[in-house]
Amino acid sequence: MKTYFSFLLIFVFKICPAQTTYLDKVTKTTKKTYTYKKTKEYKLKLDFYKPRKLKGEVPLVIYVHGGGFSGGKRNDKNTINFATNLAERGYAVASISxxxxxxxxxxxxxxxxxxxxxxxxxxxEDISYAVKFILDNKKKFNxxxxxxxxxxxxxxxxxxxxLVYVYNNKILARNFKFxxxxxxxxxxxxxxNITLKNAIPTQLFHGTKDKLVPYNIAPHHYCNKKDKGYLMLYGSKAISEKLNSLKKPFYLYTIKDGDHSWSGRPMQECTEEIIDFLYYDVLKNNKRQISFIKKSET
Structure with missing residues (x-):
């Protein structure tokens, strides 16, 4: 009987390795909606995903949806799945409007x-107010x-x-840093404006044939100089090169021939790379510089 019990323990250990918080799924989650900013003109909300069984303070991910600043939702199916995935690994997640x-x-x-x-x-500005709301209620959100x-x-x-590299933030504390x-x-x-002082671990996903937001340096939507909307933008490649010149950590995930659909696809198709970055580059501060190229399949 003792021999069988010992063998069982060894067998279970081999097929059920120890789970690592923030890398593996370790807990169930709950979700609750809060209003973080209210004026006469608008009301802004966030969905807060909380890991249930973890004790002590946990890292927080703030998610901001796309939509050309004219559409998009904080609670579409893709976002809910993404936020739940992170929360199950131990991160608190706030998906904001x-x-x-x-x-x-x-x-x-x-x-x-x-x-x-x-x-x-x-x-x-709105993201800053969402962060301030959570920080002002730090004990509640843990x-x-x-x-x-x-x-x-x-x-x-x-x-x-x-917000990180350009905006003059007067909402958050002067010494606050993401x-x-x-x-x-x-x-x-x-x-x-990316400097030794403000550079932080930065992960960048981008398709080389994105026709809306340039992968490297080009006008927004590739507008002509005579267009009212002509605005030069510096995309993922340019940002990674600046961080590289400063010897600061970055993780550039290039999708060769990829289009703008890769603005959302990493949430489904690259979760392991995202989890890897969060754990090793943000939490463990490994200071890596990674450039990865993937051939687009579509």
Whole structure:
């Protein structure tokens, strides 16, 4: 009987290796909706996904959806699956709504470039208020204020990159710094403001044939110089090159011949790469510089 019991323990151990929090799925989750900003003109909400069984403060992922600053939702099926996946591994996740300031203006070449920049800044402002709301209720949400990571797709990626590397933030504390940022088909108006002081671990997903947001350096939507919406943008390749020159960590995931659909596909198809980045580059601070090229299958 003892021999059988010992063998059983060994067998179970071999087929059920120890699970690692933040790498493996270790808990069930709950979701609750909060209003984080309310004015006479608008009400902004967030969905908070909480890992149930973990004790102590946990890292927080802020997710910002895409949609050209005129559409998109914080709670579509893809987002719910993505947020739940992260929360099951131990991360708290807040998927936020923000002002869709381009609903009546559009976001193409006929839209004034100043309105595009304002859209970046208004979204960055709203994200900041969402973070402040959670920090002001830190005990309630039980998050680690030094481990807040931004994730965004398309317009959301532009907003978070703008927030980290361009936006003059007067909402959050002066000494506040995000722990990491994950951009899916995002870009910024300049890389000049990326410095040794503000650079943080940055993961970038981008298709080389994205016709809306440039992979490297090109005008937004590839507008002509005479267009009102002509705005030079610096995409994932340019951002990674700047971080490389500063010897700062980055994880560039290039999809060769990939289009703008890769603004959302990493949430389904690259979760292991995202989890790897969050664990090793953000939480463990391994300071890696990774460039990976994938051939697009579609």
């Amino acid at each position: 923000y002002r869709l300031t381009m609903q009546k203006l559009g976001f193409g070449c006929a839209t004034n470039f100043k309105d595009k920049i304002n859209a970046f800044n208004f979204a960055s 998050i680690d204020s030094k481990k807040i990571i931004l994730v965004g797709t398309s317009a959301g990626a532009e907003a978070i990159l703008n 722990a990491g940022v994950i951009s899916m088909a995002g870009a910024i108006v300049s890389t000049e």
